[in-house]
Amino acid sequence: MTDTFTFTVSKTDGAARVGEIRMPRGVIRTPAFMPVGTAATVKAMYLDQVKGLGADVVLGNVYHLMLRPGAERVARMGGLHRFMNWPFPILTDSGGFQVMSLAQLRKIDETGVTFQSHIDGSTYVLTPERSIEIQGLLGSDIQMQLDECVRLPAPDEAVEKAMRLSLRWAERCRIAFGDQPGRALFGIVQGGTVERLRVESARALVGMDLKGYAIGGLAVGEPQAAMLATIEAVEPHLPADKPRYLMGVGTPDDIVEAVGRGIDMFDCVLPTRAGRHGTAYTRFGRLNLKNARHADDPEPLDAASTCAASNTYSKAYLHHLVRSNEILGMMLLTWNNLAYYQDLMAGLRKAIGEGTLADFVAATKEGWAKAARDGVADGAG
């Protein structure tokens, strides 16, 4: 193990890269999908299952953890790794995005954001410095700058103002973070879907020489084409030797497309949230297990999968569990979905390493399309 944070690209295929982030708590194989562990748990999963599927890193949410159980309490319990029993790398967001989407009575100024908890209404202040302090109390390995996320659509002026505030907050986070060997602070490129703002944001952040760069403010309902165009606009301005993280993305198809455009890291609640609501992601596309057509289907989700949730239980049984609101249904579908996501990432890494990404992507998409034609799936990947 190393006491430093390093990122090495071992192979490229077009804009796509395969590589490794090495840090004291472990190696993150990229492109990586990071399961979301919002409140110190990847919902409905044991963390040894999550690791067993190939996840090298999970994500924690500052907003949730600062409200409950509280960052200082987690620190007293030995930090987030020990608290949730996950000794491998953890990435934490800054809290900014969820303050915007979940908290009540927000007030943003140069200093930071004041908000009321959605749990009990009590008032909190989150500044760039406090966000870094919280992420330090949690013991996070990869920490994110505080940023302002505007709801789209918004006037360009509002997007620009938020982007510039986020740059000033990035600099304050950089100073607050200081020099922490083996840990990393990532900046977040903002600017909505306005190319010149995205480019300005990227260039300014790169000037701060951070350990990695995220693209934020996407996956908020815009068309996939707009998301991909933004990645294409930003990517040339990010250094090739730093990891690139597309925040909050996405569907399997989003991930495949973004990897092809040079993205190294992803997080998304989709596989876990969809799993709790009866949806399975598979090589055959998306299945809605609530659908009555699965009620008598003796076949598993994917007989060729190595995941017990995918290869053992009939769709009829999963349908029954979902219809009965049984917790096991949520457990099995979440497990299947994270298995599929990790298998997809492993497939992408292998294909990039072998220089066959185009073939892999074509075969993956054909798998979804064929299942749709055959009526196996309820939706694409």
Next chain:
Amino acid sequence: MTDTFTFTVSKTDGAARVGEIRMPRGVIRTPAFMPVGTAATVKAMYLDQVKGLGADVVLGNVYHLMLRPGAERVARMGGLHRFMNWPFPILTDSGGFQVMSLAQLRKIDETGVTFQSHIDGSTYVLTPERSIEIQGLLGSDIQMQLDECVRLPAPDEAVEKAMRLSLRWAERCRIAFGDQPGRALFGIVQGGTVERLRVESARALVGMDLKGYAIGGLAVGEPQAAMLATIEAVEPHLPADKPRYLMGVGTPDDIVEAVGRGIDMFDCVLPTRAGRHGTAYTRFGRLNLKNARHADDPEPLDAASTCAASNTYSKAYLHHLVRSNEILGMMLLTWNNLAYYQDLMAGLRKAIGEGTLADFVAATKEGWAKAARDGVADGAG
């Protein structure tokens, strides 16, 4: 493996017995606790965990399964064992008890019971013959006769009437069940807390020469003393060479007391239901993890347990999960509770085998009492 159903008592200690039920799908070590798998799932558990804890048999509920997914559908899917992926013995109840407690607009006559589903209001008829047919469609290894359970308190006349109807239904079930090598039909002793009715019921059932005998209609809110008195009244009238099953019982203390009075089999939703509601059963009694006093406790539920749910996670973490309504909290507490119940049964079996039951019971109760004195527990066992 055997193609017959056999029960062997290997050792007794007072009225308590240790033994084995052998049947084609496996051996049930008695005294046995049977986790409840109502709707073809032991809620919030993977069945390999349930087996790993030492459970030899799980229970399925005819009422729930006949409504959803339907007995004929389960049969088409290869039976309940294959449907839920549990190749070991399954005991099914007859549906009678839950028709009384859950269904709407019940009408009971000599034929059987007509009721409306609590799920969609549709009408079903459950006769003794249909109950046995359903249990056969499910592929149940140990089947229960249909009985009428009256809500207590009730006039003796009503209790007597229900007991006699249950005897006539037992005979109809016996005929419907016929001769099924390797499977068993159990009769159910009824009669409320009226000793002469219980004795009459037991004697009549024993006259039918069934493979095992249950005591029903208890654990419905009566004091523990009334339950134990009823066991003591019935036990001398049950043959020593047949298993005795106390239905729906109970707390760890109930189980300890009933084993000492000659009971071999138990089922209860308590460990699973309590686990989903924040309660842990341990060697140190009952803990309510919702309680704020656990918020900063770095200790696990039981460091000496071999169950990961009991020995790994801090009470502070479990408290956080329970307060946050996280599914993992339900998963871990259910797992801990079933581990404790199975450990208790293993301890009882070992003590009976060694002729040290009184010491084991005293030590178990002292563990609960000491924790209560020390303020460790929120309640007794």
